[in-house]
Amino acid sequence: MSLRQFEYALAVAEEGSVTAAAERLHVAQPSVSQQIRGLERELGVELFARTPTGLVPTSVGRAFLRDAETAVRAARRARATARAGADELVGELVVAAQMGLGTRQLPGALGSLRRRFPRLEVTVFEEPNRAELERLARRGVLDFALMAGPCGEAVYEGHHLGDEEFVVVLESGHPQLALERVELSALGQETWVRFDHNSALDGVLQDVLRDNGLTPATVARVSQTATAVRWAAHGLGVTLVPASAVPHGHEHLARPVFPAVSQPVVAAVRPGAGPAETTLLEFLRQETWFKSASFSPKP
Numbered sequence: 001m002s003l004r005q006f007e008y009a010l011a012v013a014e015e016g017s018v019t020a021a022a023e024r025l026h027v028a029q030p031s032v033s034q035q036i037r038g039l040e041r042e043l044g045v046e047l048f049a050r051t052p053t054g055l056v057p058t059s060v061g062r063a064f065l066r067d068a069e070t071a072v073r074a075a076r077r078a079r080a081t082a083r084a085g086a087d088e089l090v091g092e093l094v095v096a097a098q099m100g101l102g103t104r105q106l107p108g109a110l111g112s113l114r115r116r117f118p119r120l121e122v123t124v125f126e127e128p129n130r131a132e133l134e135r136l137a138r139r140g141v142l143d144f145a146l147m148a149g150p151c152g153e154a155v156y157e158g159h160h161l162g163d164e165e166f167v168v169v170l171e172s173g174h175p176q177l178a179l180e181r182v183e184l185s186a187l188g189q190e191t192w193v194r195f196d197h198n199s200a201l202d203g204v205l206q207d208v209l210r211d212n213g214l215t216p217a218t219v220a221r222v223s224q225t226a227t228a229v230r231w232a233a234h235g236l237g238v239t240l241v242p243a244s245a246v247p248h249g250h251e252h253l254a255r256p257v258f259p260a261v262s263q264p265v266v267a268a269v270r271p272g273a274g275p276a277e278t279t280l281l282e283f284l285r286q287e288t289w290f291k292s293a294s295f296s297p298k299p
Contacts, residue, residue: 100225100245162289
């Protein structure tokens with residue numbers, strides 16, 4: 001078996017046909033067909049089922065393709081690492097940012113990373129839930145994640161970057177904005193803009209409300225912290241988000257809460273991290289993680 005066969009099989013699975021895969025790979029169609037047949041003969045299994053709508057991976061094929069994807073990514077990383085000494089790092093870095101963490105810090109760090117390695121491509125998954133994070137990690141796709149706590153896949157190495165304080169976001173003119181801190185008990189009659197079921201961010205909110213004896217009246221659920229902040233600013237309800245997730249221009253509507261709510265910000269780095277991951281970690285360590293002093297009423 002060869003990496004070329006793996007790449008061809010992955011392309012066929014994604015495109016659903018040999019013709020489309022050949023066009024994408026810029027090779028002749030017979031070459032792709034030959035490589036797939038040779039791979040199936042060598043393995044002694046059928047990787048694809050021929051259906052009226054195209055080629056579909058069999059159950060065995062799906063299992064094989066998961067490992068093939070891991071092997072191809074590992075090979076690309078190895079090539080990228082070998083070229084990094086000459087500042088020619090190429091390839092893809094896959095980053096996940098959970099719970100809106102790093103909304104302000106990550107762009108600057110990624111900008112510095114791109115200036116260091118201009119040929120590096122970065123893909124960011126915004127606010128995946130824990131199940132999605134673990135699925136990406138198991139597939140060997142995820143290189144780097146910002147999250148509140150260690151990655152579920154124990155082989156990932158955690159690095160504590162700082163502690164992120166959470167703030168409540170209120171509509172303009174809300175009486176609680178006159179305070180430096182908002183008591184959670186004072187929000188008992190408020191409606192809440194919450195987050196997707198089973199998301200890490202909604203889990204934090206549930207714990208906070210339960211610990212303070214509050215039963216939230218949910219008016220809406222969203223998937224992005226920026227959306228929650230903007231909806232709260234328009235009076236739909238209040239919301240609770242990490243301080244750095246508050247978009248520019250909305251800081252005057254955010255207040256830290258009492259009792260204080262904070263979460264550790266952890267960078268989860270894949271095993272065998274290469275220069276892209278270690279450099280991004282270095283840049284993120286230089287960033288400032290938001291504290292309550294950033295959100296106080298104007299004099």
